[in-house]
Amino acid sequence: MDRNSTGLVFVLPALIVLAMLVAYPVAYTGLLSVTDRQGAFVGLDNFSAVLGARATPQAFWNTLWFVGGSIVFQVVFGTAAAILLNQNFIGRGIVRSITLLPWVVPGIVAATTWAWMFHTEFGIINYMMTGAGVIPEPIGWLTNGSTVMPVLIAINVWKLFPFVAIMVLAGLQSIPNDLYEAARVDGANFWQEVFHIMLPQVRSVIVAVTLLLVIWGLNSITIIYAITRGGPANRTLITPIQIFRLAFESTNFNQAAALSVMFFAVALVIVIIYIKALASTPGEVK
Amino acid sequence: MKLKKLAVIATAMTMLASGVAFAGDVTWWTPNFNEARAREIVAKFENANPNVKVKLEITTSDGLPQRVLTALQSGAAPEVIDVQHAWINGYAQNDLVLSVDDVLKDRDDYIPAALDYATWNSKLWGIPYRIETHAIIYNKGAFKDAGLDPNKPPQTWDELVATAKALSKGKMSGFGITGGGEMGNTIFRSLPFIWMNGGDMISADGKKALVNQPAAVAAVKFYTDFFKNKQAPASTLENDGTALRRLFIAETVAAYQSGQFDIASIKKENPKIDIGVMQIPHPADKKTAALLGGWSFVIPKSAKNPTDAKKLVGFLAEAENQGALTDTFPARKSAMSLPRFSDPILTVFKEMLPYGRAVPNNKNWIQITQAYFDGIQRILLGDEDVQKSMDGAAKDIQALLDQK
Amino acid sequence: MSEAPTLKRTGLPLPITIIGAIVLVFICLFPFMWMFGSSIKTLPELYTVPPIWWPETPTFGNYYKVLFESNIPRYFLNSVIISVGSTVLALILAIFASYGFARFNFRGKPVLQSFVLVGQLLPTAAIIVPLFITLRVLGLVNTFWGLILVYMIVTLPLSVWMLTSYFKAIPVELEEAAIIDGASRIGILFRITLPLSTPGIVAVVVYAFVTTWNEFVFALCFATDSSVKTLPIGLAEFSTEFNTDWGAVMAASVVMTLPIALLFFSMQRLFVGGLTAGATKG
Incomplete structure (x- = not known):
């Protein structure tokens, strides 16, 4: 045939x-x-101009920090939520649906609502935390250089951990019962089941989902753009937003294109390394 | 010779063909705050020009620069677009809009600074119809509470500092500044202080960064010190103009710079506040200054029907129609005499107009202001002192100016 | 899985499960509660310091504004049309492509497979203008088809990727038996492979629909006419140049969130059913 x-x-x-x-x-x-505004060939001028800007290396490290930080917590919380949602309890169905909500809600809605909640003067979070005595006075969560990135990561985790949770939950549900039975015969407790049956069995799902998160993370604009636009003082500037700014705020499409090419190359290398690392281990993405 | 003639004929034919194909249709993008007034004016225009049909497309300011740029670059642009003055030069330098020298009449009737924005290569690329500058809006009640005379607002920098200090007590911040949101907010509010102190961001010939020169550094220090000395709200780094207005309405900010568009919503949302308006204070021996902002019409190069587009823009630019369309002040002096601009609360705003200046025309202006804004934020964050931060900004700006 | 479990699992102790579930629900729901609370406040109530939990006189004025004085209902319809259209299209193309990748070996397959995935990596900001030009050449600017196509290519790569792994997980033997019986490839795909891949299909549908429904940047640049604008753009329209109407923005957020939330609640049985069906395949 x-x-x-x-x-x-x-x-x-x-x-x-x-x-x-x-x-x-x-x-x-x-x-x-490789051209200028008039379309004339300029070699690598755009690349050197972009690389010379102070913001570029900063944005690069911010991107790694934002994407890496988000993914670790998304995977950990997502998997934990999946294991929880795989337990038998009354109202499980509703809890499962509710868990999906953050993922389902549009990024722009999530961003505006959280920005509103984290507001220094009118925000509910400062109010709750000062009221409970956790912090002595209101914190400028989104304007303090040391809190803004963690807060954005937290919002991003909130937005996407449900996705990890459903994917892992689907994986958990496809684990054959005989594996549990066998473990039970050996007298395994819950935590042993988690580490010796559940996690190994959903490993391929987690690996696949992580790759998705990497790809999405490297391309995420909406949340940061809607909340801080990369500020204050470029603390939350990530490369995709730098590209967006160069192109649509500074009208410099050529430099934006040069940055895109470099960013694309780096992203590609990261993904290839990730896939290669997976391919060499057993239990590869099926 | 012959070839040239042929080319002329061909061009004429193409123009004719495209003219025929799209005769009478003009699409006009205007922002949502103009919608109601724009519809009235369109009706008027269509009455006067029965064979031209205007299709109004309402835009929103969120993401408008991106949308306009996408449309201009794609070659599928509408006939007329309302844009902010400062965007025009970028369009002109990228060859995206048509010159409108043939449309604008009565040059002398326009506020010169407004025309400065729209000029590049000694040609005019947009027609300003709306202008505005900031003044300082203040809460007269708060002045009284602090033992100040609400009818004698501060006039110099030192007086403003003293007033802000007296006003700041309890929940109340004396003088709100911006340090967040869209960076234009902060440029609008801080650059005038640099100007009135005799400084600038870049030199007139566009060759040298000046933000780290003494005049600019002193002005930036004056501006950011309101935050450092806790006379501006703790949320300064996330505040833009709208946020300041909210705080003013909530009676936690006693004074802040803004345009007249804020007055109506303050009156509506907190009628208890007795609103005062003052000119922006200046250094003792110098004159005040303000940044002139507003909106213009541009005609995209790829507009399918430039003839009727120019007709519409010409109509909209008439003094009476400008006066009707603008949300603030019209760009033409003769339109200023219309009754709607004689409200006494507008007096100070009107007084500020002659001090309004245009920002320099530079192809990298947005990136330049970004570098400056980052510098301001570094100061507000407490990362660097004013001189060091402005030195860094000057270095970034110089690199942009040195690009061929 | 039926009511009577085939065996008793050891599980988390019930109290821990319950506490965990409550925390989870709180984390997921709290912003929505605050969103709803804000949507029924009047403007002065929104901007009081300290913030108030619940307005003294809840108002539905913001909802009235959203539903009757704005374009939101129209954008809602647009969002539905565009999301459904692009999801269906992406699903059809993805089914065929994934089946091809999962079941056949042909020259250049690895290259083509990576090509599909690479599309997902392109920086959004960089492809907007060229994409717009492509749409213009095709005469699809400001049309439903234009947006449907754009969103289809946004969602297609991952859809192909997800479905390929699901198809690969289905034992080939089932299909080989059918081939011997003389069934066509298409017949096998639809009668054997697809029914066994329900979880994968559901996952793809959900992913594609949600992504399309929520997308902001492309819609902002490509939908310039109110006849095709989508809901996220509608949300942005509430922020006018000098006046952010937070109450209305929050009300619009609720309006945007509610239908998709209800959809999930109603689909929950099917969704979980689909997921557990996958469990039996072993």
């Missing part, structure tokens, strides 16, 4: 659409990155 061409026929429609709407933008971005 000619499996070769049959497979291609199945794949082709999606590929054509993607090629049309993705390949062209990529090529165009590449072109913009």
Whole structure:
């Protein structure tokens, strides 16, 4: 049987659409990155201008910090929530649905609501914390250099841990019962089940979900942009927002394109390393 | 010779063809706060020009620069767009809008600073219709409570500092400054202090960064000290102009810089406040200054129907129509005599207009202000002192100015 | 899974489970409670220091403003059309593509597979302008189809990726038996593979729908006409240049959130059913 061409026929429609709407933008971005506003070729000038800006390295480290910090907590909380939601208790169905809410709500809604809650004067969070005596006086959560990034990470974790939770929950539910039975025969307790059955069995799901989170994280604009726009003093400036600012606020599409090309290359390397690291271990993404 | 003639004919044919294809349709993007007034004016225009149909598309300020740019770059732009003055130069330098020298009549009737914004390469690329500057809005009741005479507001920097100090007690902050939100808010409020002190952000020839020169540093220190000395709210780093108005309404800020557009909502949301307006104080031996802001019309280069677009813009630019459309003041002096601008509360705002200045035209202006704004935030965060922070900003700005 | 579990599992002690569930619910719901509380406050109540928990005289004026004095209902309809359209389209293309990737070997497969994923990595800001130009060439600016296509390519890569792993997890033997019986590839896909991949399909649908429903940046730049604008843009419209109407913004947020929340509550049975169906495949 000619499996070769049959497979291609199945794949082709999606590929054509993607090629049309993705390949062209990529090529165009590449072109913009080596030309000036008038379209004349300028070599690597745009790249050196971007690399020379003080904000660029700062944004790069902020991106790693934001994406890395978010993912660790998203995965930990998401998995913990999944294990909890896999228990039997009354109202489990409702709790499962409620857990999904943060993920379902539009990013812009989440951002405006949280920004409102974290407001220094009118925000409910300062009110609650000063009232409970946790903090002596209101904190400028979103304006204090040392709290703003953790707060944004927390909001981002809140937004996306439910996604990890459902994916892991689906994985947990597909664990065959005989594995638990066997463990039970050996007298395993709950925590032993978690570490010897559940986590190993959902490892592939977690690995896959983490890759998604990396990709989304590297491309997330809405939450930070809506809350701080990268401020104060670039403390929360991440590279995607720097690109956005360069292009749409500074009208410098050529430098924005140059930064995009570099960012894309770095992102690609990170993803390739991640996939390679996975491929070399057993239990790879199925 | 022959070739040239041919080219002319071809161009004429193309113009004719496109003219025929799109005759009579003009799409105009205007911001949502203009909607009601714009509809009235469109009706008037269509009455006068029955063969032109205007399609009004309402825009919102959130993300407007991005949307306008996308439309301009894509080549599928509407015929007329309302944009803020400061955006025009970027469009002109990127060859995205049409020159409107042939549309604007009565140059002398316009406030010069407004035309400065729209000028590049000695041509005009937009027509200003709305202008405004800030003044200081203050709470007369708070003045009385602090033992100050509400009818004798401070006039110099030293007096403002003393007043802010006297006003700051309990929940009340004496003088609100911005340090967050969209950076334009802070440029609008702090750059005039630099100007009135004889400084600037960059030199007139656009070659040298000046933010770390003594005049600018003193002004930045004056501005940021309100926060450092706790005369501005703790939330300063997240406050933009709207937030300051909220705090003013909540009676936790006693005075702040803003435009006349704030008056109506203050009156509506807290009628108890007795509103006063004062000119922005200046150094003892110098004159005040303000940044002139507002909106202009531009005609995108890729507009399909430039002929009728110019007709519409010409109509909108007439003194009477400008006067009707603007949310603040019109850009033409003759329109200023309309009754709607004679409300006494507007007097001080009107007095400030002649002190209004345009920001410099530089292709990297946004990035320059970003560098300056980052510097302001570093000061407010307590990362660096004023001189060090402005030295850093000057270095960033110089790098931008040195780009070919 | 039916009512009577086949065996008793050891589990977390019940009190810990309950406490955990309460904390979880609180964390997830609290912002929505605050959002709702704010939406029924009057403007002065929104801006009092310290903030008040519950307004003395709750007002639905903000909702009236959102539902009857704004374009929100229209944008709601637009959001539904665009989300459903792009989800269906992405799902169809993803099913075929994933089946091709999961079940066949052909030249260049690894390259093509990475190509699909790479699309997901492109910086949004960088592709907006070229994408807009593409849409213009196709005559699709400010049309439902334009936005549907854009969102389809946003969601397609991950949909393909997710479904491929689900298809791969289904034992090939089931299909091989059918091939021997003479069934066509398409027949097998629809009669054997798809029913066994319900969790995967549900996951893809949910992912694609939610992503499309919530997307802000593309909609901001591509939907410039009120006939195609989506809800997130509607939310932004409440913030006018000098006047952020927080009560109305929060009311609009509730209006945006409620339907999708209700959808999930009603789909919950199906959703979980789909997930547990996956569990039986072993």
